[in-house]
Amino acid sequence: MPVETTATELTSADTEQQSDSPPTDSTPADALPINELFYSLQGEGRLAGVPSVFVRTSGCNLRCWFCDSYHTSWEPTHAWQSVDDIVDEVETHDADHVVLTGGEPLIYDAAVDLLERLDELDYHVTVETNGTIYRDAPIDLASISPKLASSTPTPDRLPAGVDDANDTNPNETTSDAVAAWTERHEDDRIDLDALTDLVETYDSQLKFVVTDESDLKEITDLLERLRARTTTSIPNSDVLLMPEGTTRDALDEHRNQVAELALTHGFRYTPRLHVDLWDDAAGR
Secondary structure, eight states, rough: OOOOSSSSOOOOOHHHHSSOOOOOOOOOOTOOEEEEEEEOOOSSSSSTEEEEEEEEEOEEEEEEEETGGGGGTOOOEEEEEEEHHHHHHHHHHHHHHHEEEOOOGOOOOOHHHHHHHHHHTTTTEEEOSSSOOOOOOSSEEEEOOOOGGGGGGGBBBTTOOOOSBBOOOTTSSSHHHHHHHHHHHHHHHHHHHHHHHHHHHHHEEEEEESTTTTTHHHHHHHHHHHHHSSSSOGGGGGGGEEEEEEHHHHHHHHHHHHHHHHHTTOOOOOOOOOHHHHTTOOOO
């Protein structure tokens, strides 16, 4: 199956730079850097509440300051696993649904190999993506989360869950790392070509993290531009507004306002069920 990519893709040097365990000569060619693999309930989107196996890769081509999995981006951790080993572990769980998430899983060629294997085994697979990369692969639901301007990191907005000490590089502070990413993130966070290809190719949902009402103009403007480019209908029912927050307390500050915005604009509201149930616990 041919593979197409668009937008920024991590080079091997990029991947190694943000990895605490880069691939070695003995790492299988089809390996993926797996941060965690676990069984839980889908927490977001139209399939919220569905028991699923989550395969979370480490590594991302963006750096949202509020990332709810900073251990895959700002402070990446993982072990390299072959596609065979990943599939074997997925099959130990009693689930029909798999969620491939990150980080940004589509930066890796081996993600296509994994998706093809899961398709052969008749799993329903959701891919959580930031929408900057298109891959030709069997994807049942593309859960696309375009990153708004409010996601761009600045030295005044340190990433959630990370203090100013940079564990990955002790010679710089996290503030330094954020400053280095500000321009790159802003330049790369929206790719209309990739978004168009994803929407036209796959059953999809557009899931926006909303911090406050000021995000709505950017959302509606982006939808207008995207709808003008694609022959595929994008109904408001496939546009999901999700409150920003990685803890119950943070969600409490935003959920009612975001729900009202969804009502006002005719979009769908999506909870962050995993946060409501388990707060910010890992592996949920």
